[in-house]
Amino acid sequence: MLSRLLWGIAGVTATLLAVSVVSFLLVALLPGDLALLILADAATPERVANLRAQLGLDQPLAVRYLWWLGNVLSGDLGRGIHSGQPTLDVILSRLPVTLELILLTQVVALGVAIPLGIWSAYRRGSSIDTATLIGSLCLLSTPAFVIGLVLIYLFALNLQWLPATGFVSLGEGLGGNLQSMVLPVVSLALIEVPVYLRLLRSEMIGTLQQNFIALARGMGLPTWRILVENALRPSSLNLITVVGINMGRLMGGAIIVEQMFALPGVGQLLVESIYQQEYLMTQGIVLFVATMFIAINLITDLVYALVDPRLQRGREH
Amino acid sequence: MQPRLPLGVGLAVTWLALVVGAAAMADWLPIADPTRQSLLQMLAAPSAEHWFGADSLGRDIFSRTIYGFRVTLAVSLGSVALGLLSGGALGIVAGYFQGVAERAILMGVNVLLAFPPLVLIIAMVAYPGQPLLKVIIALGIVFMPAVTRIARANTLVYREREFMIAARAVGMGDARLIVRELLPNLVPALLAYSLLLVAVAALAEAGLSYLGLSVPPPTPTLGQMMASEQSNVLEAPHAVFFPAGMLFLTIFALNVVGEEVQRRIDRRARAA
Numbered sequence: 148m149l150s151r152l153l154w155g156i157a158g159v160t161a162t163l164l165a166v167s168v169v170s171f172l173l174v175a176l177l178p179g180d181l182a183l184l185i186l187a188d189a190a191t192p193e194r195v196a197n198l199r200a201q202l203g204l205d206q207p208l209a210v211r212y213l214w215w216l217g218n219v220l221s222g223d224l225g226r227g228i229h230s231g232q233p234t235l236d237v238i239l240s241r242l243p244v245t246l247e248l249i250l251l252t253q254v255v256a257l258g259v260a261i262p263l264g265i266w267s268a269y270r271r272g273s274s275i276d277t278a279t280l281i282g283s284l285c286l287l288s289t290p291a292f293v294i295g296l297v298l299i300y301l302f303a304l305n306l307q308w309l310p311a312t313g314f315v316s317l318g319e320g321l322g323g324n325l326q327s328m329v330l331p332v333v334s335l336a337l338i339e340v341p342v343y344l345r346l347l348r349s350e351m352i353g354t355l356q357q358n359f360i361a362l363a364r365g366m367g368l369p370t371w372r373i374l375v376e377n378a379l380r381p382s383s384l385n386l387i388t389v390v391g392i393n394m395g396r397l398m399g400g401a402i403i404v405e406q407m408f409a410l411p412g413v414g415q416l417l418v419e420s421i422y423q424q425e426y427l428m429t430q431g432i433v434l435f436v437a438t439m440f441i442a443i444n445l446i447t448d449l450v451y452a453l454v455d456p457r458l459q460r461g462r463e464h
Numbered sequence: 465m466q467p468r469l470p471l472g473v474g475l476a477v478t479w480l481a482l483v484v485g486a487a488a489m490a491d492w493l494p495i496a497d498p499t500r501q502s503l504l505q506m507l508a509a510p511s512a513e514h515w516f517g518a519d520s521l522g523r524d525i526f527s528r529t530i531y532g533f534r535v536t537l538a539v540s541l542g543s544v545a546l547g548l549l550s551g552g553a554l555g556i557v558a559g560y561f562q563g564v565a566e567r568a569i570l571m572g573v574n575v576l577l578a579f580p581p582l583v584l585i586i587a588m589v590a591y592p593g594q595p596l597l598k599v600i601i602a603l604g605i606v607f608m609p610a611v612t613r614i615a616r617a618n619t620l621v622y623r624e625r626e627f628m629i630a631a632r633a634v635g636m637g638d639a640r641l642i643v644r645e646l647l648p649n650l651v652p653a654l655l656a657y658s659l660l661l662v663a664v665a666a667l668a669e670a671g672l673s674y675l676g677l678s679v680p681p682p683t684p685t686l687g688q689m690m691a692s693e694q695s696n697v698l699e700a701p702h703a704v705f706f707p708a709g710m711l712f713l714t715i716f717a718l719n720v721v722g723e724e725v726q727r728r729i730d731r732r733a734r735a736a
Contacts, residue, residue, distance in 0.1 A: 165575040173587055284723070288663065288716035290670045292687070293708045296694055300705075304698045399582025403671050417583065418675055421590045433587045437579045 162441060167219065170434035171212050174426050185426050189228050219434065225427035234431040238413060244314070245412035247324075248404065249397045251332045253390060256339035263340075264347030265374050271352060279348075283341035291400045295334035295407045302330065312409040331408045335400045339393065346389055350382040357381075380454065387454060391447025395440045473724045476717035483714050487533040496524035498531040499682045507700040516706040519693055528684040529707045533714070535596070535678065535685045540665040542600035544658050547607025552654060554608070555615025556642060560623060566616075573609040581606045585668065586677060595679045599672060603665055614657055618650050652729045659722035663715050670711055686711050 177184055182198040203211045218224075224234040267276040286294075303311035309330055315323035354360065355378055363373045402414030409415075413432060420428035486493065496514070502522035510517040516525035554573075558566040576584070588602035622628060623646075631645050672678040673687030681688065686707050693703035 161571070162574060162578055165571065166578050169575060169579070178592065284719055285712075285716060288667075288719050289712050290667050290674070290687075292671065292674045292690070293712065296690065296697065296704055296708065299694075300697050300701060395580035395583075398580040399671075402582055402586065403674060406675060417586060418677075421586060421677065424590070426590070429587055429590055433579065433583055436583050440580060441578050 159441060159445060163438060166437045166441070167216060167434060168212065170430055170437070171215055173433060174430045175208060175211065177426065184424075186228055187424055224431035224434070227428060228425060229423065234428050235435075237416065237428070238431060238435050241411060241413045241416045243317070244410050245398070245401050245405070245414060247317070247328065248331055248335065248401050248410065248412060249394065251328060252335040252339065252397060252400075253393075255332055255336040256343055257390070259336070260340045260343035260347060261379075264344045265351060265379065267344075268348045268351035268355060269370070269374055279344065283344055286337055286341045289338065290403075291334050291338050292403050292407055294337050295330065295404060298330050298334055314408070314410050327408075327410075331404045331410060334407075335397065335404050338400065339397065342389065342393065343386060347382060347386050350385055351378060354378045354382045384451065384454060387451055388447060391444050391450075394443045398436055398440070473720060476720040479713060479717045480721065483533055483710075484537060486530050487537050490527075490530050490534060493530070495527040495530060498523060498528040498684050500524070507696060507703060509700075510702055510706075517700065517702040519689070519703045520696055520700075525689070525703060525706055528689055529686065529710050532684045532686040532689060532707065533710075535673070535683065536666050536669050536711070536714075538596060539599050539603065539669040539678070540662045543603030543607060543665045544661045546600060546604030547611050547661065548654060548658050550604065551608040551611025552615045552650070555612040555617075556619050556646065556650070558612065559616040559619025560638070560642060560646065569612065569616075573612050576605070576609045582668070582671065585672070586675075589672065589677050599669065599678050603668055607661055607665070611654065611657070611661075614653055615650060618653050619646060622646055622649050652732070656722065656726045656729050659718065659725055663718040663722060666711070666715050666718065 174181070174185075180195075181202060181204055182195045183190055186194055186198060199205070203214050206214070222235055224238075226233055227237060230237070263279055267273075267279045270276055299311045302308050310327055311330065313327060315327045317324045360373060360378060363377050368377075398414070401412060402417055404410070405412040405414040406418050413436065417429065417432045419425075420432065500523060502518070505514065505518040505522035505524075507520055508514055508518040508522070514524050514526065516529060519525055519528070554569050558569040585599075585602045585606055588605065589598050591598060628641065628645055631641055636644070669678055669685070670687040673685035674691045676688060676691065678685050678687065689707045690704050693700065697704045
């Protein structure tokens with residue numbers, strides 16, 4: 148048990164280090180004079196010389212990496228060239244919007260996918276099942292921004308039920324905040340539904356053929372109780388893993404959806420930093436987001452162990 | 465386990481052939497110049513002259529869609545080929561030779577998988593360089609880890625099969641063994657996966673060009689066409705939804721074909 152835990156920690160540390168190397172190289176390998184590139188139009192001889200010294204550009208790459216890593220570990224990801232604000236502060240100030248978007252999306256996507264997945268597995272081959280599968284394939288074939296455009300066209304412009312842009316933060320009121328989140332969340336959730344639905348359906352079909360389901364049926368339990376209480380849990384193990392892994396995919400979707408609906412989140416910040424060639428901001432976001440997702444996957448593994456009692460027992464022996 | 469979808473796979477293949485053909489031969493087709501502007505045709509509705517109507521600069525949307533597909537196809541095919549070649553080679557090396565090489569390759573794969581794909585792609589596209597090539601390489605790198613895993617897993621399966629042992633026993637070298645005996649057996653699994661990857665790549669290119677991070681104007685790209693016309697979507701829905709519909713149909717057709725190939729391979733694997 149202990150050695151397993153230690154190996155796990157070592158593995159995560161190694162991955163984090165490797166991720167930091169990649170993030171470092173993302174900027175260090177930029178062709179040309181790094182200080183000039185980073186400062187761009189804000190470059191004065193004095194500032195270039197300062198930044199050169201700060202980045203240690205006359206040092207070998209490995210030394211620069213260690214130097215940079217030391218700064219990162221103390222929370223210093225550099226400063227914005229135009230704003231002068233610390234990169235980490237800017238990222239953290241944008242984080243709540245993105246986290247809200249991603250979490251609401253997971254809730255909505257699972258809320259739609261779980262009942263549909265259970266039902267289409269139970270009524271396998273029925274017209275509902277077929278319609279669900281075709282619908283899934285359609286959604287899998289549509290970019291999130293196209294779904295967003297359709298939703299904006301229908302619900303914001305024609306019916307005028309919901310705002311297309313104009314983010315209301317949580318601090319300004321929950322109602323307005325949720326209203327401004329509906330369209331972005333639905334756009335993003337609709338491309339996740341087919342992923343979860345198809346996975347749960349195929350796992351569920353396997354589970355429903357097991358003996359303990361036949362036993363529950365023989366005991367005369369109502370169908371919905373068998374499906375929800377007996378079949379869902381053993382069928383949802385892979386789903387939990389995929390929900391965790393999908394946080395990364397959702398971050399990608401969030402970039403596009405935030406840009407589309409003008410949500411001031413990390414995704415929009417990343418696109419802005421690319422447009423404005425704020426390389427240190429880009430680097431900071433890449434490192435931050437990757438670290439966050441490694442942590443999330445670690446948590447997913449722990450949840451997995453909680454849901455699957457076999458894993459816990461396996462560890463005790 | 466998937467039931468047969470009541471959709472014509474033949475229809476999907478025909479559609480794909482049409483799209484690829486039109487995009488490849490766009491220069492010789494009797495269609496309008498995709499960059500020619502006309503104030504008189506601003507946001508013109510679909511007509512016999514402009515099948516999909518015109519955009520806010522009076523450019524022919526049908527022609528722009530066809531030219532837009534050139535970028536979509538170049539990016540999809542290029543990036544999947546790159547991912548397939550690099551990931552396939554790494555996966556075979558890892559599975560066949562094992563040892564240190566395998567551990568190093570798996571470590572690299574895990575590191576790449578730790579980054580959210582689109583974040584990594586966007587960061588790489590930020591590099592200075594030729595736009596089309598950048599997008600292809602960025603997507604190719606992101607596709608590599610999954611292909612590596614599939615190639616490695618399949619190599620591990622075939623490595624100990626009788627025909628491999630027999631070939632080794634008669635003195636076939638590693639290189640010939642890999643190319644002549646192992647590779648043909650990996651093709652089905654990799655082919656099925658790569659068809660689905662082409663669809664993923666087309667979706668990703670659309671997203672990138674929507675963000676303005678793919679090939680820049682004046683070259684038309686589908687995402688950029690929709691991004692620049694979305695503010696007019698109420699007056700001129702055709703300017704957004706015709707390109708969107710064409711993109712959807714094409715990716716849908718790719719997915720239908722991809723699933724059919726996957727289904728056939730699964731069936732063959734079960735029969736074997």
